[in-house]
Amino acid sequence: MVIALAAPLLIAGGALGAAMLRRSWLRRDRALPGLLLAGWTVLIGLMVAAVLLVGPVKGLALALVMEGIGALAVVWSGRVQRKAARLRAGDVAPEPLEEPGRFGRGVLRALLAGPLGMTAAIAVAFCITVYLPGDPRTRIVLGGMLMPVLWGFAMTWTLADRRLLRATVMLVGTSIIGFGLAALGGAV
Numbered sequence: 001m002v003i004a005l006a007a008p009l010l011i012a013g014g015a016l017g018a019a020m021l022r023r024s025w026l027r028r029d030r031a032l033p034g035l036l037l038a039g040w041t042v043l044i045g046l047m048v049a050a051v052l053l054v055g056p057v058k059g060l061a062l063a064l065v066m067e068g069i070g071a072l073a074v075v076w077s078g079r080v081q082r083k084a085a086r087l088r089a090g091d092v093a094p095e096p097l098e099e100p101g102r103f104g105r106g107v108l109r110a111l112l113a114g115p116l117g118m119t120a121a122i123a124v125a126f127c128i129t130v131y132l133p134g135d136p137r138t139r140i141v142l143g144g145m146l147m148p149v150l151w152g153f154a155m156t157w158t159l160a161d162r163r164l165l166r167a168t169v170m171l172v173g174t175s176i177i178g179f180g181l182a183a184l185g186g187a188v
Contacts, residue, residue, distance in 0.1 A: 002054055007066050010046055014070025017042035022074055043067055109159055116171045117154035123178025124150050130185035 020039030050063035129143030154174075158167045 003058070003062060006050055006054060006059075006062060010050060010063055010066035011070040011073075013042055013046040014067030015074050016070070017046070017067070018071035018074040022078060105164065108164055112164065112167055112171060113155040113158040116168070116175070117158055118151050120154050120171045120174040120178065121147050121150035123175045123182065126182035127178050127185070130182045 017039045020035050020042065024033075024035040024039060046067060047060065047063040050059035053059060054062055125143040125147040128146060129139045132139045132142065154171065158171065161167045
């Protein structure tokens, strides 16, 4: 019963806190430290209240999720306004995903994001598996579970970056260094 009552309050509080933080951060030239402090106070205060009323585990989880939903609503509402303002201002450089595509660059990006991004993700997952303390079975499972997440990060970054040479160098470097460190850790 308490959770059903707390959830809408936490969503509203998350939206309120995020709106205060957003308004404070948008005014960089005329900083509003009071608004910044008030936004963080609302978010943290509601989290503490949820922990005290609902319980330490359920309350913290509920507060993080519900305040996050409220904050996402504020972010989503700002996205539409920001895009309209950018179109009016006539942005000089287009966003990477808004520029006209060329077939060759698209194929190269797909190759970088797919196989090379996977190789870099596997290298970092191997490093984590080798150097993480604990039971070897747990380390293997964590490394295996992190690999798709790391691959998603590599793909997102590669597809959003306009400079393909930089993405290539970073992915190849991450692969070489990751596999090298994993091999050194396994040899010791």
